[in-house]
Amino acid sequence: MSATRTFGDYGGRYVPETLIPALDELEQAWTSLRDDASFQAELEELRNSYAGRPTPITLAPRFAPGQRVYLKREDLMHTGAHKLNNALGQVLIAQRLGKRRIIAETGAGQHGVATATVCARFGLECIVYMGSEDIRRQAPNVERMGLLGAEVRPVDFGTRTLKEATSEAIRDWIANVETTHYVIGSCVGPAPYPELVRELQRVIGREAREQFLAAEGRLPEAVVACVGGGSNAIGMFYDFIGDDGVRLIGVEAAGAASLGSGRGGVLHGARSSLLADADGQIMDAHSISAGLDYPGVGPEHAWLRDTGRAEYVACTDDEAVAAFHRLCETEGIVPALESSHALARALDCGDELVLVCLSGRGDKDLAEVLRREHE
Amino acid sequence: MKTLVVYLMAMPDTPALAEAAVEAGADMIELGFPFSDPLADGPLIRRAGERALAAGMRTARCLEVLAETRARVDVPLMPMTYASIFDAYGWAELERDARAAGATSLIVPDLPADVHPELRRVQLVAPTSTEERLRLAADATDGWLYLVTVTGTTGARAELAPTLAPLASRARAVTDLPLYAGFGISRGEHARAAAELTDGVVVGSAAVEAAEQGAAALAALVTELRAGLDDET
Ligand SMILES: Cc1ncc(COP(=O)(O)O)c(C=O)c1O
Numbered sequence: 001m002s003a004t005r006t007f008g009d010y011g012g013r014y015v016p017e018t019l020i021p022a023l024d025e026l027e028q029a030w031t032s033l034r035d036d037a038s039f040q041a042e043l044e045e046l047r048n049s050y051a052g053r054p055t056p057i058t059l060a061p062r063f064a065p066g067q068r069v070y071l072k073r074e075d076l077m078h079t080g081a082h083k084l085n086n087a088l089g090q091v092l093i094a095q096r097l098g099k100r101r102i103i104a105e106t107g108a109g110q111h112g113v114a115t116a117t118v119c120a121r122f123g124l125e126c127i128v129y130m131g132s133e134d135i136r137r138q139a140p141n142v143e144r145m146g147l148l149g150a151e152v153r154p155v156d157f158g159t160r161t162l163k164e165a166t167s168e169a170i171r172d173w174i175a176n177v178e179t180t181h182y183v184i185g186s187c188v189g190p191a192p193y194p195e196l197v198r199e200l201q202r203v204i205g206r207e208a209r210e211q212f213l214a215a216e217g218r219l220p221e222a223v224v225a226c227v228g229g230g231s232n233a234i235g236m237f238y239d240f241i242g243d244d245g246v247r248l249i250g251v252e253a254a255g256a257a258s259l260g261s262g263r264g265g266v267l268h269g270a271r272s273s274l275l276a277d278a279d280g281q282i283m284d285a286h287s288i289s290a291g292l293d294y295p296g297v298g299p300e301h302a303w304l305r306d307t308g309r310a311e312y313v314a315c316t317d318d319e320a321v322a323a324f325h326r327l328c329e330t331e332g333i334v335p336a337l338e339s340s341h342a343l344a345r346a347l348d349c350g351d352e353l354v355l356v357c358l359s360g361r362g363d364k365d366l367a368e369v370l371r372r373e374h375e
Numbered sequence: 376m377k378t379l380v381v382y383l384m385a386m387p388d389t390p391a392l393a394e395a396a397v398e399a400g401a402d403m404i405e406l407g408f409p410f411s412d413p414l415a416d417g418p419l420i421r422r423a424g425e426r427a428l429a430a431g432m433r434t435a436r437c438l439e440v441l442a443e444t445r446a447r448v449d450v451p452l453m454p455m456t457y458a459s460i461f462d463a464y465g466w467a468e469l470e471r472d473a474r475a476a477g478a479t480s481l482i483v484p485d486l487p488a489d490v491h492p493e494l495r496r497v498q499l500v501a502p503t504s505t506e507e508r509l510r511l512a513a514d515a516t517d518g519w520l521y522l523v524t525v526t527g528t529t530g531a532r533a534e535l536a537p538t539l540a541p542l543a544s545r546a547r548a549v550t551d552l553p554l555y556a557g558f559g560i561s562r563g564e565h566a567r568a569a570a571e572l573t574d575g576v577v578v579g580s581a582a583v584e585a586a587e588q589g590a591a592a593l594a595a596l597v598t599e600l601r602a603g604l605d606d607e608t
Contacts, residue, residue: 279433
C-alpha cells in the first residue's frame with residue numbers, strides 16, 4: 001500500500017530535490033510500520049504507560065448549560081497537549097531509520113516540548129526552531145525545552161512566528177538530511193507528512209468516538225476542534241468522516257483563517273489553502289494564540305472543505321479569551337488559547353450534543369492573557 | 376571554455392547590472408523573482424528577496440525587468456522562482472509570459488522533476504539524488520543540468536564542497552548535457568576547482584552581495600570568477 005500524496009488538488013511535494021530521497025525513505029518506512037505489529041505494540045505501550053492515554057472525555061454542564069458538551073481531554077496527556085501523540089510516533093520511526101538527530105519547529109511551544117520530551121526519553125539530540133515573537137509570548141515552554149535538554153534556536157526574521165520557524169527547520173533538514181529526522185508538528189509539509197501526522201493523531205477521535213457512544217448511547221451532532229496546521233482537528237475528525245449525520249467543525253483564528261479566507265498556494269512543501277496575495281506571496285497571520293498563528297493549513301483540510309464534509313468557521317481573539325475564562329470559572333479547567341477557539345464555537349454551533357477537542361492546557365498562556373488584560 | 380552563470384535578484388537596476396556582468400565575462404544570467412518563503416535559499420538571497428519584495432518586485436514587475444534585461448544582453452536568461460509564484464500566476468501562463476519576455480529557460484528549486492513535468496525547465500540534482508532520480512532529472516532537463524554541490528541551502532562557503540566530485544561523476548554517467556555546479560561557489564579558486572569537475576558554475580549569493588555594492592563590484596567579482604574558470608582550461 002502506498003501513502004497518500006495528494007488530497008484532490010492539494011498536498012504533494014514541493015521541496016528541493018535534496019529532500020526527495022529522505023521523503024521516499026520516510027514514506028517507505030511508514031508504509032511498512034503502519035501495519036507492523038511490533039511497532040504498533042511499542043507505540044501503544046508508550047501511549048499508555050508514558051503518555052497517559054487514553055485521555056477521558058468530560059461533560060461540561062456549567063460551561064454549556066442547555067447543551068451536552070463533552071471535552072476530549074488532550075490537556076491531560078503528558079506534556080499537556082495532543083502534540084505528544086505525533087512526536088512519540090515520529091521519534092519511534094526516526095529510531096528505526098537510524099536517525100539520532102531530531103529537529104522540530106514550534107509555535108506555541110507545545111510541539112517543541114513534546115519533541116524535546118520524547119528525545120529526552122530516548123537520549124536523542126533535539127533542536128527546536130522557534131520564532132522570537134513566540135519565544136516572548138510562550139516563555140514557560142521555552143524554559144521547559146531547556147530543562148529537557150533541547151536547544152531552542154530563535155528565528156529572528158520575517159514574521160518571527162511559526163511560519164519562519166518552519167522554514168528554518170526545513171532549511172536545517174536540507175543541510176543535515178542524512179543524519180536528521182524532521183518531526184514536523186502538524187499535518188502540513190510535503191507528503192508523506194500530512195498523512196503520517198493524521199494517522200498518529202487519529203487516536204484522539206478513535207478513543208473519543210467510543211467514549212461518546214458509551215456515555216450517550218449515540219454519536220455527537222457536532223465535533224469541534226481548533227485548526228492551526230490542523231493536526232488535532234484531523235485526528236479528531238477522521239474516524240467520524242464516515243458518520244454522515246455528524247457535523248465536523250474546524251475553528252480557525254479570525255486573523256489566520258487559511259481555509260475561511262485563503263486561496264490555493266504552495267507553502268512549506270505542499271499545496272493547500274493559504275493566506276497569500278494574488279502573486280502567491282505568503283501573507284502574515286495574526287492570532288493571540290501562537291499555535292494558530294500560521295498562514296497555512298494541512299492539505300487534507302482544504303480538501304475536506306472543498307468536498308463539503310467539514311465546515312470551517314472563525315473565532316476572534318476576544319471570543320477565544322472569553323471562552324478561556326469561562327471554562328476556567330465554570331469547570332475548573334484552564335484550556336490552551338488554541339483550544340479556546342473551539343470552545344467558543346462549540347457554544348454557538350446550534351447543536352445540542354457536541355464533542356470538543358480540548359487540545360491542550362493553558363498554563364503556557366497565563367502570562368499572555370494577564371498581560372493583555374492589564375493593557 | 377567553461378560556462379559562468381551569474382545569479383541576480385530582480386530589482387529595478389538589474390538590467391544595468393546584468394549588462395556589467397556580461398561585459399565582465401558572464402555567459403548566462405539567472406534572474407531571481409523573489410518569494411516570501413524561499414526554502415532553498417540561505418540568509419543572503421533570502422534577505423535580497425525581502426528587499427526586492429519591499430521594492431515592489433512582484434511577478435508582473437519581474438517580467439518587465441526580464442524584458443528590459445533581454446533588451447540589453449544577448450546571453451541566455453533564466454528566471455529562478457518558487458512554485459507558489461507559478462501556482463498563483465498559472466503554470467502555463469507564467470512559462471509563456473517569461474519566454475515571451477526573453478527567458479531562455481526557467482529554474483524552480485522547490486519543484487522536483489516529477490512534479491509539473493510539463494513545465495520545461497532546468498532540473499536540479501543534489502548529492503542525495505539516487506541514480507534513478509539523476510536519470511529522471513537528466514532526461515527532463517532543458518539544456519543543462521544544475522548540480523547542487525552541497526546538501527544545504529544557497530550561500531557562500533569557505534571551500535568547494537567535497538560532495539561535488541562524486542555527484543559530477545554520477546551525473547556524467549547518465550547524461551552528455553552540460554553540467555553546471557552551483558550553491559556555495561563564491562571565489563575564483565572555487566570556480567577553478569569546480570570547473571575541473573563540470574562544464575561550468577553558477578554563482579548566487581556572492582554575486583548578489585557584490586551587486587548590492589554596484590556594477591563595479593559585480594564586474595570585479597565576475598572578472599575574478601572568469602579568470603578562475605579560464606585558468607583551468
Ligand atoms: C494546544 C494546541 N492546540 C492546537 C494547536 C494547533 O495545532 P494543530 O492545528 O496542528 O492541532 C497547538 C499548536 O501549537 C496547540 O499547542
